[in-house]
Each structure stands twice: as C-alpha cells, then as structure tokens.
Amino acid sequence: KIWIEYNIVSPDFQTLNNKNGKFNLSLNSQNSKNHYLDYQWDINNINILMGDEIHFWLVAEDSNNITGPGRSQSAELIGKFPSLEDLFSRIEEYEDDTEEITEEIQNTIDEISEITEDVRLEFLKTDELSWEQEKKLEKTFDDFEKTFEQIEEIQKNIDNILEQSDDNNLFDNELMDKFDHFKDMLQSMMSDELMQAMEDLQKALENMDPKKILEALQNYEFNVEKFEEELDRFIDMFEIALAEQKLNELSEQIENMINKQKDLIDEINNNQDNYVLE
Secondary structure, three states, X not given: OEEEEEEEEOOOOHHHHHEEEEEEEOOXXXXXXXXXXXXXXXXXXXXXXXXXXXXXXXXXXXXXXXXXXXXXXXXXXXXXXXXXXXXXXXXXXXXXXXXXXXXXXXXXXXXXXXXXXXXXXXXXXHOOOOHHHHHHHHHHHHHHHHHHHHHHHHHHHHHHHHHHHHHHOOOOHHHHHHHHHHHHHHHHHOOHHXXXXXXXXXHHHHHOOHHHHHHHHHHHHHHHHHHHHXXXXXXXXXXXXXXXXXXXXXXXXXXXXXXXHHHHHHHHHHOHHHOOOO
C-alpha cells in the first residue's frame, strides 16, 4: 500500500493545526517489487486558506509471510499557500518600480521642455541655431526614445499587476478596469503627433530652413507639453488607484480572517469532545 498523509498548518490560528488527513494511492500491481507512480494530487477539496501550509509525506507499507508488515515514509514536504501579504507584496514591487520609472520620465521631460523652450527663444533672437543647440535638440530625440522604452516597461508592470490580481481575485472589477485603462493612457501618450513633430524637426534641422525650424520647434514644444500633461494625469490617477488598492487589501484581509474564524468555529463544533472548558 502507498498513501499520502498530510497536516494543515495555519500560522494565524495554531489551534487549527490538528487538521490532518490521508489520501490513498492505487498501485497497478500488488506483486511487483518496484512501483512507479505519476500522479497529480488535487487538493481543491482540502480547506486551505491564504497563508496556510500543507505538510505532507509519502508512506509505503509492505508485508510478507517471513518479515511481516514493513512501513517506511518519505521526508516531510511543505507546500505554502501565499498569504495576502505575500500576494500584495509582489504587486507592490511592480508598483514601486512603476513609480521610480515615472519619476525618471518626469525628470527627462522637464529637461526636454527646458531645452526646447530655451532653443526656441534663442532662435527668435538670432534666427539661427548654434552647433551646441542643435546637439541638445538631437539629444532630446534620444531621450524620448528611452522614455518610450520606459513606458513599455510600465505597461508590462501593469500587465503583471492585473495578472496577479486576476489569478488571486485581489481587486474588485472597478479597480481592475482602472488599471486596464492605464495601459490605454500610456499608449496614447506615445502619440503619432509627437512622433511626427520629432520627425519634422529633424528634417528642418537637416535643411537648416529658419522658417521650417521655427514652425517645427513650436510644434515640438507643444507636443512635449501635451505629453507632460498626460504624464501628470497618469501619475495622479495611478496614486488614487494605489489608495483604493489599500482599501481592497484591507477588505481582503478582513474576509480572509473571517473565513479562518469560521473554520475555527467549525473545527471546535466538530470536535467538542476534545475541548475541556476550564
């Protein structure tokens, strides 16, 4: 014979740690000296709550007419159901990374905005660009390329947040929709108009046409400001969503605690003879 023995360990409620069970495994042949088992153990019917651990081990028993029954068991194995703290901690890592990236983008856009404004004002005075000013503008194009890559990183973070939440039912539908909307906001920030403004300014700089340069500079500056406004809007909404998430987390923690308390009550009711009132 061979079977699995297990015990549920609940760090939050130590009195529940006497929940144990046994699960028999079938052998293809009783006479074979060697057995190979490939089995997927379905634990859906075992009442395991967030933060609980399942401690289990394999037990084998054999007997013959000479030596009698013999029993052996494996070392203890432990599977842990992530706690709410674990799950939200993973999400917060993506969110912290997102906040760091948006701060970097803000600093980059502030610098780009300052450069374009200074160059435009200087160009209005002299009607020409110095080599240094031209190189500064070209650097802003490279900075935007890096910014677009960072936005894609944020989108990946949001995808991971949504996946974690959906797999573990952590957010309500309204909050899920907000995080999903963030991806659309980020995509719209990388607008065709901004791309076209960069391309037009690059062409104007190559041709050194003062009129075209001024027009392209003004359009580029306008689109940079528009990008900055959209970024600020995203940051404000993201911070509001994080505050709402904290409420979701508190609600989930309370619900999980209630479920564990109900489990404790059921355990006491089912084992009244084992409890002695003092």
